[in-house]
Amino acid sequence: MGKPPCCDKNGLKKGPWTAEEDQKLIDxxxxxxxxxxxxxxxxxxxxxxxxxxxxxWTNYLRPDIKRGKFSLEEEEIIIQLHSVxxxxxxxxxxxxxxxxxxxxxxxxxxxxxKKLLRMGIDPVTHSPRLDLLELSSLLSSxxxxxxxxxxxxxxxxxxxxxxxxLNLATALMTSQNKNLEIGTTPGNVQQxxxxxxxxxxxxxxYQGNQVQNPxxxxxxxxxxxxxxxxxxxxxxxxxxxxxxxxxxxxxxxxINVSNSKGFFPMQNYGYHEFNQSNINSxxxxxxxxxxxxxxxxxxxxxxxxxxxxxxxxxxxxxxxxNNNGSSTEDIERDSYCSxxxxxxxxxxxxxxxxx
DNA sequence: AACACCTCCAACCGCAGTAAT
DNA sequence: GATTACTGCGGTTGGAGGTGT
Numbered sequence: 001m002g003k004p005p006c007c008d009k010n011g012l013k014k015g016p017w018t019a020e021e022d023q024k025l026i027d028x029x030x031x032x033x034x035x036x037x038x039x040x041x042x043x044x045x046x047x048x049x050x051x052x053x054x055x056x057w058t059n060y061l062r063p064d065i066k067r068g069k070f071s072l073e074e075e076e077i078i079i080q081l082h083s084v085x086x087x088x089x090x091x092x093x094x095x096x097x098x099x100x101x102x103x104x105x106x107x108x109x110x111x112x113x114k115k116l117l118r119m120g121i122d123p124v125t126h127s128p129r130l131d132l133l134e135l136s137s138l139l140s141s142x143x144x145x146x147x148x149x150x151x152x153x154x155x156x157x158x159x160x161x162x163x164x165x166l167n168l169a170t171a172l173m174t175s176q177n178k179n180l181e182i183g184t185t186p187g188n189v190q191q192x193x194x195x196x197x198x199x200x201x202x203x204x205x206y207q208g209n210q211v212q213n214p215x216x217x218x219x220x221x222x223x224x225x226x227x228x229x230x231x232x233x234x235x236x237x238x239x240x241x242x243x244x245x246x247x248x249x250x251x252x253x254x255i256n257v258s259n260s261k262g263f264f265p266m267q268n269y270g271y272h273e274f275n276q277s278n279i280n281s282x283x284x285x286x287x288x289x290x291x292x293x294x295x296x297x298x299x300x301x302x303x304x305x306x307x308x309x310x311x312x313x314x315x316x317x318x319x320x321x322n323n324n325g326s327s328t329e330d331i332e333r334d335s336y337c338s339x340x341x342x343x344x345x346x347x348x349x350x351x352x353x354x355x
Numbered sequence: 356a357a358c359a360c361c362t363c364c365a366a367c368c369g370c371a372g373t374a375a376t
Numbered sequence: 377g378a379t380t381a382c383t384g385c386g387g388t389t390g391g392a393g394g395t396g397t
Contacts, residue, residue, distance in 0.1 A: 016365070016391085038381070054383080055366070090385060105386075106364050 013047045017056055021046055025053055026061055059102045066098025070107055078104060079112060083126040 013021075028044035034057055037050030046053060059065075070078075074096055081092045089101035089108075096104065108123075116123040 014367075035382095037383080050382085051368095052366080058384095059365075087386065101385075102365080109387095110363055 011047065012049050014052070021048070022061060025057060029057065059100045064098060065100060074099065075112065078108065082108065
């Protein structure tokens with residue numbers, strides 16, 4: 001027959017561990033090592049089941065566990081890996097020394113997930129929530145020209161769909177109406193000598209098209225970014241001399257976030273800060289990790305090798321409108337991966353949905 | 356001060372794959 | 377081969393602490 005039945009769960013303690021229990025477990029493992037979790041509690045004098053002891057050790061008492069807040073780099077790595085691996089918390093944890101899968105899972109569910117939702121990004125697919133965009137577009141097309149109502153406010157999705165995006169589109173339309181001298185043919189998307197995409201042309205493209213309303217304009221811009229990143233994973237540069245101010249602001253804000261670091265042009269996120277040390281730690285430590293765990297390895301590697309963009313410093317006289325009550329730290333942390341949806345708000349524009 | 360609500364995270368639960376008997 | 381334990385994993389929960397009214 002098989003092994004004797006598992007430990008009798010009756011009479012075993014559950015719930016939070018006391019300091020005394022922790023000490024008993026630590027002392028025992030120091031002397032005898034871990035493993036044999038079934039017999040460990042009895043030998044250590046603990047009224048716990050082996051599973052509980054193992055969990056307590058691996059998630060809390062292990063000496064190599066790094067406690068405290070997640071750093072920005074750690075958060076970046078989590079998002080990057082989650083976009084490729086999904087909810088494989090243990091696989092993600094192997095890339096974050098000192099962090100447990102449980103800790104990463106909790107952090108994802110309590111912080112990162114909400115952050116992505118606020119940005120209008122589906123935390124499961126890591127793609128923009130086009131369902132919201134389509135809904136907004138449908139309603140706004142009938143509302144925009146007839147009133148000052150804010151469709152995102154009506155829908156109650158203001159916190160999920162960044163209103164600043166609307167202002168970008170609004171400003172684009174304004175620019176269009178003012179007949180800004182752009183100079184090139186609408187829709188003429190081209191690459192410069194270094195192969196970098198010219199966002200100037202992207203902007204012209206949308207100015208040249210028949211944009212129905214701000215949300216539709218924003219949607220198209222968004223889609224174009226996705227299409228661009230999926231087909232042309234190179235850095236994006238802007239020729240400031242021909243750019244509308246909004247695009248300059250957009251570019252500056254991206255640059256501000258990264259300082260001198262390189263950008264990581266995520267297919268789903270637009271620009272994502274990603275410095276060389278991260279790349280090294282991800283790609284260099286264990287090459288087999290990528291080949292074993294990441295199906296589209298070549299695409300991922302090509303993204304990792306993306307060159308840095310401009311490091312122009314920011315003249316930070318502009319203001320972000322934050323309508324969700326995030327803390328200052330959250331705002332700072334949000335910024336690094338929300339560049340695609342964050343735009344400077346021109347003075348006088350109402351972005352809060354209030355009349 | 357008291358209460359309600361919210362956030363966070365340690366711990367639990369159940370499942371699946373593997374190893375041991 | 378059957379049965380059971382062990383281990384790892386991901387999803388969920390409950391309570392402590394924080395915040396708002």
